[in-house]
Amino acid sequence: MAFALIAILFVSGPLATWVITDMPFESPDDVAAWHAMIFMTGNLAALILGWMIGWVLASRYLD
Numbered sequence: 001m002a003f004a005l006i007a008i009l010f011v012s013g014p015l016a017t018w019v020i021t022d023m024p025f026e027s028p029d030d031v032a033a034w035h036a037m038i039f040m041t042g043n044l045a046a047l048i049l050g051w052m053i054g055w056v057l058a059s060r061y062l063d
Helices: 002-021 028-061
Strands: none
Touching: 002 028
C-alpha cells in the first residue's frame, strides 16, 4: 500500500501529464480519458510492484 500511496501522491499525476503533453487530441474529453487511464495504470503498476516487494521480504523473514 505504501508504494501505491507514493505513486498516487508523487508519480502518477506528473507522469500522466508528461505523457499526454505532446499528444494531439481533438477534444478535452480525450485528454481527460487518457490522463485518467495513464494515472490509474501507474497506480496499478505501483501496487503490483509493492505487493511483489512485500511478498519477497515477508517470505524471506517469516520462514
